[in-house]
Amino acid sequence: MNTKTPPSGTSSLLKLYLGRGVLAVAWAAAFASAHDPIDALTIILLVVYPLIDAVSSLIDLRAYQYGSEGRLTLFNGLLSTLAAVGVGLAGAGGPAAVLHVFGAWAVVSGAAQVLVGVLRRGPELGRQWPVLIAGGLSFLVGIFYNIQAFGEHASLDVLSIYATGGGVFFIIQSGLLAWRARRSRTQTV
Template sequence: MSTHTITTPVRPADAAERTSLVKLCLGRGVLALVWAAVFAGAHEDVDAVAVTLLVVYPLIDAVSSLIDHRALPGGPERGITAFNGVLSTLAAIAVGIAGAGGVAPVLHVFGAWAVVSGAAQVVVGLRRRGPELGKQWPMLIAGGLSFVVGIFYNIQAAGADPSLDVLSVYATGGGVFFIAQALLLSWKARRSGTAAA
């Protein structure tokens, strides 16, 4: 008698999407952690270096969204991913302009971007939940926190002593959640392969 477990075959499109998503999440997470480390030591003044780094961060997200959009076979989340790419590009331009005004305008722009992109990330995570891509908990939590933190940034920007220190923490948290998502997807792929053996 065969002891092999009967499983639903993994469709090539699903497997390809999962592989692409693992690489994307891992790369996105590592870049976020590197950015956080560099920015932590370079934002004492909102000078050319700090503004350049501030522009780079949403551009990383924009490029990631483009890669994700091209890898998706279809579905409603493809449009949301495209929207997020455009949003992040606009955020990069806006934060570059805001940098000339100092800390408070930068926090306002980052906060607004964090709110909208966080909401979009939650929607994409909900639509991707399933047997092949898992429950997407890291992405759902990261998107929800981004939404909440974005509101906090705007409140802080309107206060007496706004600080850009929070952005390194934001990027670090995002990086950790992206890497966690990549690890969960990889674990799920290995588990599925073992079950099918």
Template sequence: MSTQTVPQPSVADDGGRSSLMRLYLGRGVLAVAWALAFAGAHDDVDAVAITLLVVYPLIDAVSSWIDYRATPDGSERGVTAFNGVLSTLAALGVGIAGAGGVEPVLHVFGAWAVVSGAAQVVVGVRRRGPELGKQWPTLISGGLSFVVGVFYNIQAVGDNPSLDVLSTYATGGGVWFIVQALLLGWKSRQLRTRTV
């Protein structure tokens, strides 16, 4: 008895674009909502602030897991899995760092932003084909995450480090994800129009 292998859909097909669009849109909206919640809750690094700090990388970890399941086998899938594991470790690290105050939180968050930003750039480059809208918002977001993460680590050892910057970071990341989702939606409509 022979078994037939069913080809896995490409992330660049219409279903893959729709899945990515929903993922990016949800991720973007959650990031902006998190930023609004954190802006009013981080004056002291208390239990509420630490909980929110743990939740943010967990949003990224869950998003990476969803993306991993929807991505065909290959190196892109490996980077997505790496980012999911990294974000889970970042959530644990930020939770522990919260007991030490602002400086350790900025160090952990900054280190996570650097590495996850680099991973996001790699995924964006691998998805850069015209079917997925060139991925320029993802590339910009990943690049900014890398640069900002370096800045957070510098700020952590400077005078008056503050967690205010994290709300700005989450808002910026959320907006870029929403822009990428809108771009994917536009690309899907454009490709459907061509086939009609």
């Protein structure tokens, strides 16, 4: 595990978290008005969301390629790419099929996010509470989605809430990183 974070890495991570958060909230707003019925636009949006995560993972990997953290980030990027394909295909099967795929992805990627957050808990990157909370909630919500998919009234409404929550947590984490970086600069001057 890397215990020293390069200053450019902190700045890159701050921008990445902010961009990822804003994109997630924007996606949620678009998806909230376009998911019923499941049509071509819905499927495109379903594919785009995990691709945002996949691209974010690859950008993250460029800044932080260290040991198990880098392997987890790479794994999450590959998993998100597979999830994009999976939800695209599941769209033809209706809301229950989409919830199963999305839920499985949320469980595994949430667990990976928690592990990366734990590995990043240090003096340069802070406690990572928003990332840890978002990963933990993703894990739990993914289980809920799979349970909901077995019910009679499976609905994709919940995906906008999921994306909004995750986006807000990433925006909060970027704000905390900015505050920490500013505080470090003023203490070293």
